[in-house]
Amino acid sequence: MKLRTLMLGATLALAAASGLAQADDQTAAVKPVPYHYGLPMNIDKVLAMNETQTDECKVIKADIKFLDKAGKVEDVSYRKMSEACDFQN
Numbered sequence: 001m002k003l004r005t006l007m008l009g010a011t012l013a014l015a016a017a018s019g020l021a022q023a024d025d026q027t028a029a030v031k032p033v034p035y036h037y038g039l040p041m042n043i044d045k046v047l048a049m050n051e052t053q054t055d056e057c058k059v060i061k062a063d064i065k066f067l068d069k070a071g072k073v074e075d076v077s078y079r080k081m082s083e084a085c086d087f088q089n
Contacts, residue, residue: 032063032077041076042069057085 033039043066051062063077 030075032065032075035076035078039076041066041074043067044069044071047073051080052082054082055084056082057088058082 045067046064047067048065049062050065052060054060058081059079060082061077062080063075065073065075068074
């Protein structure tokens with residue numbers, strides 16, 4: 001009887017741990033929304049800004065993660081000129 005209880009407890013613990021791992025993967029897999037002209041952003045606080053690093057002057061993809069005025073975390077991608085363009089004549 002003790003072995004059955006132990007096995008049942010271990011099975012439930014593994015199921016709970018795998019459920020939490022899947023929940024974390026789903027939040028990390030959210031893709032940024034592409035920016036379009038007129039998209040209301042209502043930025044309250046910028047959390048992170050990321051962009052593709054390159055030594056060439058070209059258009060790159062960047063994204064911004066921010067907290068909007070309603071308290072919701074938003075992730076928006078946009079295109080911009082790379083920082084390498086700032087140093088070219």
